[in-house]
Structure formats: C-alpha cells, structure tokens
Amino acid sequence: xxxxxxxxxxxxxxxxxxxxxxxxxxxxxxxxxxxxxxxxxxxxxxxxxxxxxxxxxxxxxxxxxxxxxxxxxxxxxxxxxxxxxxxxxxxxxxxxxxxxxxxxxxxxxxxxx
Amino acid sequence: xxxxxxxxxxxxxxxxxxxxxxxxxxxxxxxxxxxxxxxxxxxxxxxxxxxxxxxxxxxxxxxxxxxxxxxxxxxxxxxxxxxxxxxxxxxxxxxxxxxxxxxxxxxxxxxxxx
Numbered sequence: 001x002x003x004x005x006x007x008x009x010x011x012x013x014x015x016x017x018x019x020x021x022x023x024x025x026x027x028x029x030x031x032x033x034x035x036x037x038x039x040x041x042x043x044x045x046x047x048x049x050x051x052x053x054x055x056x057x058x059x060x061x062x063x064x065x066x067x068x069x070x071x072x073x074x075x076x077x078x079x080x081x082x083x084x085x086x087x088x089x090x091x092x093x094x095x096x097x098x099x100x101x102x103x104x105x106x107x108x109x110x111x112x113x
Numbered sequence: 114x115x116x117x118x119x120x121x122x123x124x125x126x127x128x129x130x131x132x133x134x135x136x137x138x139x140x141x142x143x144x145x146x147x148x149x150x151x152x153x154x155x156x157x158x159x160x161x162x163x164x165x166x167x168x169x170x171x172x173x174x175x176x177x178x179x180x181x182x183x184x185x186x187x188x189x190x191x192x193x194x195x196x197x198x199x200x201x202x203x204x205x206x207x208x209x210x211x212x213x214x215x216x217x218x219x220x221x222x223x224x225x226x227x
Binding site: 004033035040041042043044045059090091092094100101102103104105106107 | 218
C-alpha cells in the first residue's frame with residue numbers, strides 16, 4: 001500500500017504572506033489534486049495535475065499557484081494569505097483507468113492571523 | 114457538470130442497516146457514481162463506486178437505480194466507526210489517462226448512536 005503525506009499538518013500565517021503546502025505520494029500515481037475544505041462545506045478543487053510538470057486549474061485557482069516538478073510531489077502556494085482565513089487543504093492522488101479512486105492525505109490546516 | 118443531492122444528515126443506531134440516498138438526475142451515460150466518507154481530521158476515504166450494476170464490497174453495498182438517476186449506499190450493521198460524512202459524487206471528465214475533475218458537495222452526515 002501507499003501513503004500520501006502532507007506537510008505541515010498545521011500552518012499559521014500572517015495576512016499577505018506567501019505560504020507553501022507540500023504533498024508527497026508513493027503510489028506512483030500520475031494524477032494529483034489539491035482541494036480546499038471550509039468548515040461544514042464540501043471540497044472545492046483548486047488545482048490538479050495529470051503528470052509531472054502539468055498543471056490544470058480547478059474551480060478555485062485564483063489566489064493560488066501550484067507546482068509539480070516530480071511525479072511524486074505536488075505543492076500548493078497561497079500567494080497572499082487573507083486575514084481570518086481558516087481552511088483545510090487536502091491533497092489527493094488517483095489510480096488510473098476509466099474509473100478513478102482518489103486517495104487523500106490527512107490535510108494541512110491553515111489559520112491566518 | 115452533473116451534480117448530486119443528498120440529505121444533510123441521517124441518524125442511526127448501532128446494529129441497524131442504513132440506507133444513504135443520492136440523487137443524480139442529470140448523470141451522463143459514462144459517468145461513474147462514487148462514494149467516499151470522511152471522519153473529522155482526516156481526508157475522504159474511498160468506499161465504493163459503480164456504473165450501472167449494483168456493487169458490493171467489504172464496506173458497503175451500492176444499489177443503482179435502473180435509470181441511474183439515483184443510488185443508495187447501504188451500510189449493514191453500522192457501528193460507531195461508521196459515523197462520518199458520506200459524499201456521493203460523479204466522475205466528471207472524459208477518457209482514460211486524462212486528468213479529470215472530481216467535485217465534492219457537502220455530503221450527508223451520518224450519526225450513529227450506541
């Protein structure tokens with residue numbers, strides 16, 4: 001079996017700060033995702049990547065950058081943290097084929113002071 | 114993108130069989146129905162998926178209506194560990210090997226009482 005590791009687990013930032021979240025997977029999956037989850041709400045797709053050096057915008061890409069320099073890693077940057085922002089950022093990778101199963105990390109919890 | 118509709122919450126008691134409904138009236142012919150569940154402080158976990166036929170695995174039974182406009186996740190003999198938010202989602206996108214969006218809603222919160 002594999003695992004998805006997200007770092008850090010908790011991230012506290014200041015308004016206007018650039019913050020980077022990292023995700024590593026050892027499934028050897030091609031496609032990786034970043035989602036944002038706000039309290040009591042669903043997951044919203046920020047970016048995804050179907051292979052190394054590929055980036056695709058999701059529904060919530062404004063205010064974020066992403067990077068996929070290696071197949072096993074996918075990082076997300078909050079370009080300018082918003083005051084009082086609180087959310088969980090979830091990374092996932094998926095199996096191949098016509099059916100897709102996502103495997104998620106346990107998340108990075110962001111608080112902006 | 115096709116969307117799904119689920120109740121906000123459902124309550125159950127340990128040992129019961131729980132039926133979690135999901136409506137997807139605008140589903141396309143090649144879209145799969147996926148179920149994930151999420152417990153606090155964790156990312157969603159895959160439960161099951163199906164296209165047309167009912168499916169079963171160690172976690173759950175997925176019943177898909179013949180017109181595919183709805184499905185029901187059936188959890189037999191629930192325990193406290195089954196308490197979670199259950200997400201019913203549809204695969205969006207085309208083709209093998211291509212990345213595709215998977216959009217999640219709020220899901221249905223299942224509460225299990227002792």
